[in-house]
Amino acid sequence: MADAMELKRDTAGESLLGSLTRFFMSAVGSKVVMAATGLGLFLFVVGHLAGNLLAYVGRDAFNAYAIALKSNAILLWGARSALLIGFPLHILTAIRTVQLNRAARPVPYAFDNKSPARTAAKTMMLSGLVVMFYFLYHLAHFTWRITGPQPVTLLPDGNFDAYSMLVMGFQQPLISLIYIGAQVLLAAHLSHGVYSMFQHLGFWGTKWTPFLKKTALVAGYGLCAAFASIPLAVLLGIIKP
């Protein structure tokens, strides 16, 4: 008996950092990292959308928001750190778990695995990858301003005209198409991810879990629709230059 207890307690005496690292490297712990970073990224997306929707209010409101964001260091770096920490961890953990999962089934089934699951849920890696590439392009366009089209003039107060940039971009049907396509995949990603987040963080309720599953669908595709409405509105001339 005594021996049993000692064998079981082989994790005792580990440093906090050691035990946390060990946990975050484990199958469950890595998913906790996925979920926690996913939550951060999700909140970022929601915030981002809120800002974007100001385009409907008008040029001034949108530009005011862009300026406020840039000049408020806490807001800006809060958002940026969510990305700077969340993104790499989310991606690195994804790569690691995919490796673990591939190793876990070295011989594939001859007849495709037909065990039921939503396609969106089965293709998280693919939707995630596409969203990541889109994200880089998006940064290149709006943040680093190395791809076009870029507005030539500044606003009268010397600030950058973010509104014009948005409208100019979306007037190009190709850019709008890429944008909408990425949103659809982001929606698929979130439609599983938002529910999965709760499960990984250990939240489950007889009534809550089915509700959360639906919420994830609504949240994912709702966000997609809201994001995608902007380029459409630009193309249809609802949001004017």
Next chain:
Amino acid sequence: MKLESRIPSGPIENKWTSHKMSMPLINPANKRKFKIIVVGTGLAGSSAAATLSELGYQVESFCFQDSPRRAHSIAAQGGINAAKNYQNDGDSVRRLAYDTVKGGDFRGRESNIYRLAEVSVNIIDQCVAQGVPFAREYGGHLSNRSFGGAQVSRTFYARGQTGQQLLIGAYQALEKQIHTGSVRMHTRHEMLELVTIDGHARGIITRDMVSGKVEAWAADAVVLATGGYGNAYFLSTNAKGCNVTATWRAAKKGAGFANPCYTQIHPTCIPQAGDYQSKLTLMSESLRNDGRVWAPKKKGDTRAPDQIPEDERDYYLERKYPSFGNLAPRDIASRAAKQVCDEGRGVGPGGRGVFLDFADAIKRLGKKVISERYGNLFDMYTTITGEDPYSVPMRIYPAVHYTMGGLWVDYNLMSNLPGLHVIGEANFSDHGANRLGASALMQGLADGYFVLPYTIGAYLATAKQPKVTTDHPEFKKAVADVNTRTAKFLSIKGKRTVDSFHRQLGNMMWEKCGMARNDKGLNELLKEIPALREEFWQNVNVPGSADNLNTALEKAGRVADFFEFCETMAMDALDRDESCGGHFREEHEDEGEAKRNDEKFSHVSVWEVTGDKPVRHKEPLVFEAFHPSVRSYK
């Protein structure tokens, strides 16, 4: 053969207590010097292996399954009895003991049975402490239900999975000990020989069922917990792997085999659907609370049941046993069904079935109530037969599902071979000629948790045998014997598969040594078995090799042992010229009731099978506390 029962003297209430006091103990530091082999990991084997290792012994545990958790104890649905008297309905240790002695038709050993009832209360405590999720009432206390053969509510249960939950409890205790290194577990190992040295059981020979490696294992004592022999009939409710090999091999080395003719037939099983059938499925007996059993009055009536008018139906249980009706005991209900089918009035494919009809109950109580009570059983029936019992009557037929006989053991659960202990269904001691519902689980755990761990110490403390290793010539010889037999199977290269022989043997046993037996049939059987056995050894086809996983080879060994065992079983059935419990001799009946002959047969028949011909010995049964009476259910 010396049969010393070692029943302690004194009043029955004190026997176990005083026996525990009088047994020599082994100092904890010395326990680890003893190695014990436990074969089988059902309720008895797992609980014994775990408990012995907790006490400090070195334990080597073996099972043929891929995990100790899969032993067939897992299939028990109903529950486990214990004299807790939680329902305040007048239960007591004495009452449970009496019910068990009477249920066994006064053919069990009273002192062992009383002890079983005594430790039954500890079993429930132990299992709850391990985390067995027994059913509970809203107040949080344990729930009980009543079961056949008892007038009190003393059965504890865990949904329809009591056996599985109890086994998981014992398995978890076993895994805990495996983790500490004090139990070494050998899965997919089949015991093929017992090794005795100077008359003491000192080890076993196993075959690794994956690599085919034949290995010898030496120890200070051997415990067999290898279950019953119901698969002698090929079709039974036992798991496919259940076999008699371990106990039969021990018998061949000199252990007495007690009461092999005592088999229990369960009345409510799903009938055989065709020749390809591989096993039978039991449906809970509780169905008979609301279902009415009937058969057509006319022979060979092939009309659909709803086309048969009321006055052309024979509700034969209600007709024959007006006071018990459809709730007549297992053996009686089973025999009545056989009788109806023998008359040519059976229903379904092969004419081996009777109806269990819920139409009246559904009319009276509504479909909803019936589905609440039996929904899962109805679903199971539909899964297997594709028929809907809500609209068509179920078809049922009796099937073999437990064997009361087994290796003879004394009060210490040791066989007549010193050092060889036998627990659970593998021994004979506690159920006499018929077992009551919910008592098998109780016995397995009683033996493994609370009896053997004490009594084996008494043997080890006094045996004083020298340590042996597997280099001993007896081990070498036993390994050679196993290899010779294996080589023989592979060399026959005949025309028939092992299963075809097993099926034929089982069918013969079922027809002539099944629910009802008679002198003529048994004598015929005793000629037919050796003839078929002869053919088996000439004409069996065992493909593959010995050094690989070879299912045909495994089966061949088991069926070869069944061939020998079945002959002894038939001899025992012929020898016991009376009817008692599950053993029904047609010559001895009183209007369909089993008629015991206490004057001539109040004994345990113990068969010695080491010679050319099995020899019967007797252990007289002594009843001090409970006096034999007639079982009547009219």
Next chain:
Amino acid sequence: MKLKLHVWRQPNKDQAGAMKDYAVEGVSEHMSFLEMMDTLNEQLMNKGEEPVAFDHDCREGICGSCSMVINGLPHGGHKGVTVCQLHMRHFKDGDEIFIEPWRAKAFPVLKDLVVDRAAFDRIVASGGYVSVATGGAPDANALPIPKKEADLSMDAAACIGCGACVAACKNASAMLFTAAKASHLNHLPQGQPERFERVKNMSMQMDAEGFGTCTNLSQCEAVCPKEISVRVIAEFNADLIKAQVKG
């Protein structure tokens, strides 16, 4: 009826296997799937070939031995049944059926359709028990357990350890099994003292065995013959997170 089978044949653990085609005749719709396999084996042996090895024992859906992936679905994909309870009336004459073993690194194939599931035993051995020795347990009714908790415990305890969850999972993850074993004990007062050590140890063992990670597809729940809910996985995650906080 007559069927065309594609069955995985592998001589032993170390040699490679392949799908092999067989025609099996005389199959009755009343047969169970395993009886159809018995029929195939009888036909093979009568031709002098070796029978297909597969695990089976109780043949009534409770021992958890049987383990076949049938047309891409563990246990054939009918709700709440194991292979032994699957009947041939769900197939029709001329059907083609693919039969494969559980596929996972942690479940190496021993022969044909037989896999080694000892990893599950080792997960249980790492902490899936209550450390109580035989004897000295208090009276069973001394500690009332709310019916609701007892039922939740029983829901998880219904696991038969067959491994279909692993076979079905896209990632060959053993989360449903491991979490069910933990949930069974963690819902009972007897399981509380070791609760957090239990989940930590079981999780470590699960990883060491080489199972994949959980991506919440609930494929395990869909094929589980005992219909165990992925609730147990969320509980397991929560307990592991709490275990980090509690040290």
